[in-house]
Amino acid sequence: MKILVIHQVPYRKMSYHLGLDHERHDVTYIGYPQRMADLPAGLRCRRIVLTEGEDLVEGVTARTRADDGYEKVLSLSEFGILEAWHVRRHLGLDGPSLEQIERVRDKVSMKRALADSGIRYPRFEEAPAPCDALPWTGRTVIKPRQGASSEGVTVHDTAREALTAYWKLENRFDVQLEEYVDGDILHIDGLVSDGAVVDMVVSKYINKPVEYLAGAPLGSHQIPDPGGRFHTFAQQVVTALGVDSGCLHLEVFDTAEGELVFLEVANRMGGAGVVNAHLRHTGVHLPSHEIALRLGLERPAADRPTGRYHGWLAVPGHHLHPAAGHTITVPDALRRHPGIDALYVLADDQPLPDHVTYHEWLVPVFIEASHGDPQELEAFLRACARSITVEPAPAARPVTAGG
Incomplete structure (x- = not known):
């Protein structure tokens, strides 16, 4: 199969080689210089580098033709789904309609599509x-x-x-x-195969995503789904929106009254620590399985689940001065905690991120953790959120009045 991959998500997040046999298929990657630079040197593929700042659709269509023989276009980024629709039209290939894409990208369109479904939304x-x-x-x-x-x-x-x-x-x-809707915010992650939600896991956020913008840590931890209440809700959403295939990242309010309220949905994998947590809990590597579903290939065999609940926590730095020389404090008791699966701490000589990111190699602190009891896992991650601190370099600290 000849496949064109619009490469936008860091390779270390996607690990395309786990779901796509590059010896068997003729794969071409196309993208901007920084992203293309992270492709493994030995990966068997063709590489097309766009000019930095060039319009993505114009750049791809200028370098590809309908008679190039591409059979599939693969784009797994939130910011490339619509662009891939234009590229498919240019190459004469089938794929999701523009209306289908808008229902999983545009927050007004998705709620409009739920109007007669019986699903509550804000x-x-x-x-x-x-x-x-x-x-x-x-x-x-x-x-x-x-x-x-x-x-x-x-x-x-x-x-x-x-x-x-x-x-x-x-x-x-x-x-x-x-x-505004009061309640816990959950994210539901899994796959959609022929319109059915499969391999689904529910997680509860620690703090709210909007609070991360202002500098609060953000994390989540997996929770059980007794009686399949969350699965039933996710399936209702998928059916109402006509989602047919690929990853599902659905955010939902769980109110104090026990009502589930739709927040938003994406037909792509979740970010931050979702992929690793999902893999360890279920044995399913979401990107690899989405690639198989998108390309009509056999899904890979699942790994053995750990039997534990998994979570993650990102401590941001984008709200601070990006200069190097910052001070990060992670209490020793947290570093030695048996629930820690991985701890990433930014080196003092590396600058803090100058944009909003959840990537573990860019944020000041990123934790992956697990426990057999989801409540214990939540308590540990919340303790981490309270006790880990990031201080900017002294010269970068804001000057107060009279100081």
């Missing part, structure tokens, strides 16, 4: 008129219609305050207003 407004009030009064979220990692999301105490902030935005046509 009330929202995509384009209020200048004199309109919102149909709710309490806490309100402004968020981009597309995107990931909660970038651009703001929370306001009242609907009136949110509207005031909305009308000051230059890009307000690219955002929506949404009522």
